[in-house]
Amino acid sequence: MQSKILEEKDSKLLERKEIKLEVNFDKSTPSNLDMKKSIANIFKTSEELILIKKIHQHFGANKATVQANIYKDIEKLKKTEGIKEKKEKPAEAKPEAKKE
Numbered sequence: 211m212q213s214k215i216l217e218e219k220d221s222k223l224l225e226r227k228e229i230k231l232e233v234n235f236d237k238s239t240p241s242n243l244d245m246k247k248s249i250a251n252i253f254k255t256s257e258e259l260i261l262i263k264k265i266h267q268h269f270g271a272n273k274a275t276v277q278a279n280i281y282k283d284i285e286k287l288k289k290t291e292g293i294k295e296k297k298e299k300p301a302e303a304k305p306e307a308k309k310e
Contacts, residue, residue, distance in 0.1 A: 211235045213248055216275070224290055227253070227280040232273065239267045245276055255280055261291060 217230040229249070233240060240248070245265065246257045263277040281287040 211240060211244070211248060213252060215252075225282045225286050226290070229253075229278050229280065231276045231278070233276055235272050235274070239265060239274055245278070249276075249278055249280070253280055258284060259287060261287060 212234045214232045214234075215229065216232055217228075219228045221228055231249070233245070233248075242262045242265070245262050246260045249255075249260050250257045259281045261279045261281070263279060264275075266275045266277075268274060279287075281290070287293065
């Protein structure tokens with residue numbers, strides 16, 4: 211997978227870097243996880259600080275345009291994007307089946 215940076219803009223107010231990439235690939239459209247790994251390698255940052263906004267597949271070509279944001283810290287990402295932590299529900303006891 212080859213990536214080419216089309217745009218790179220620093221947003222100081224939101225403490226993030228907004229990027230747009232053109233990605234050439236061999237097989238299928240890359241997943242969000244694959245793109246996070248690739249962007250983390252390019253920009254030398256952690257995968258958890260990257261939010262993939264959009265992957266736009268070009269019809270009939272092995273090419274996609276990717277829009278992503280890279281945040282300075284995880285708290286800023288959660289606050290800006292409105293991501294809430296999932297609270298795990300306590301395991302509920304399953305009702306036992308009645309035997310006849």
